[in-house]
Amino acid sequence: MNFSQIMSLSLLNNGCMDFFLSNISERLDSKPDYTARSGRQIMAEALTGRMRGDAAVMRQGARNATEASAMAETAASAAHSLNKTLGEMVKLVDGAIQNPSTVSTVNDTFRTLAEKLQVTLDNARHNGIALLDGSQWAADSRVQVDSNGNGSLTLQLGYRESDFALADLRDLKSIPQDLTTVPDLNDLKTTLENYAKKTSLLAESYGKLAVSYGSESSHMTDLAGIFDSSLDNALDMNLEPPLGGRGSIFSSAS
Numbered sequence: 001m002n003f004s005q006i007m008s009l010s011l012l013n014n015g016c017m018d019f020f021l022s023n024i025s026e027r028l029d030s031k032p033d034y035t036a037r038s039g040r041q042i043m044a045e046a047l048t049g050r051m052r053g054d055a056a057v058m059r060q061g062a063r064n065a066t067e068a069s070a071m072a073e074t075a076a077s078a079a080h081s082l083n084k085t086l087g088e089m090v091k092l093v094d095g096a097i098q099n100p101s102t103v104s105t106v107n108d109t110f111r112t113l114a115e116k117l118q119v120t121l122d123n124a125r126h127n128g129i130a131l132l133d134g135s136q137w138a139a140d141s142r143v144q145v146d147s148n149g150n151g152s153l154t155l156q157l158g159y160r161e162s163d164f165a166l167a168d169l170r171d172l173k174s175i176p177q178d179l180t181t182v183p184d185l186n187d188l189k190t191t192l193e194n195y196a197k198k199t200s201l202l203a204e205s206y207g208k209l210a211v212s213y214g215s216e217s218s219h220m221t222d223l224a225g226i227f228d229s230s231l232d233n234a235l236d237m238n239l240e241p242p243l244g245g246r247g248s249i250f251s252s253a254s
Contacts, residue, residue, distance in 0.1 A: 055223075058224035071126040086199060093110070
């Protein structure tokens with residue numbers, strides 16, 4: 001007996017009682033005609049129908065997980081880009097602090113970097129969903145926003161839901177673009193350094209999340225394959241009656 005046949009036997013024998021009990025009321029209400037088929041045929045057909053449904057759910061869950069992985073990769077890439085830009089801005093500000101006469105010299109470069117932050121935030125989207133800009137969430141019905149302003153997406157992965165947390169970096173848009181108007185460059189440097197740390201953590205977290213969703217997609221694809229293989233073998237095998245391995249639900253007379 002090969003692996004697929006073993007899985008078929010296990011799925012049929014171990015699942016039949018749970019399936020029967022969970023659907024008994026529906027069976028009693030519908031009163032189908034069972035006279036032309038054996039009990040084994042009825043149970044096998046019911047279980048294989050359920051396995052087909054399970055396989056379909058797993059395949060859809062795998063597709064959703066793949067998309068979630070791509071979304072996390074987009075967020076990770078954007079956070080990494082923001083971190084790199086912020087690092088360059090910190091260096092410029094630090095140089096201006098050390099030598100105030102260079103403020104006007106580096107100002108154009110600093111403005112270009114500040115504008116790049118905004119462009120990166122605006123482009124950090126997946127299917128139109130703003131992943132890092134909380135100012136866009138209220139207008140998007142796909143995003144759930146709690147009382148504290150935290151945004152998330154609900155993803156359907158097989159038979160369970162997964163919450164994909166979004167990060168709000170909208171405050172990066174308020175970073176001044178003109179160094180000559182900044183009253184305290186030390187305060188600005190501290191602000192930029194804090195944002196750099198935050199984006200570094202986000203890039204790492206979203207990167208790990210992308211890998212996790214990718215693994216889950218592979219797992220559900222494998223499960224769907226097991227169900228499909230079991231379906232190919234289930235009705236062709238000379239199985240014992242599905243209830244045989246679990247004991248009778250009736251007590252035998254002594």
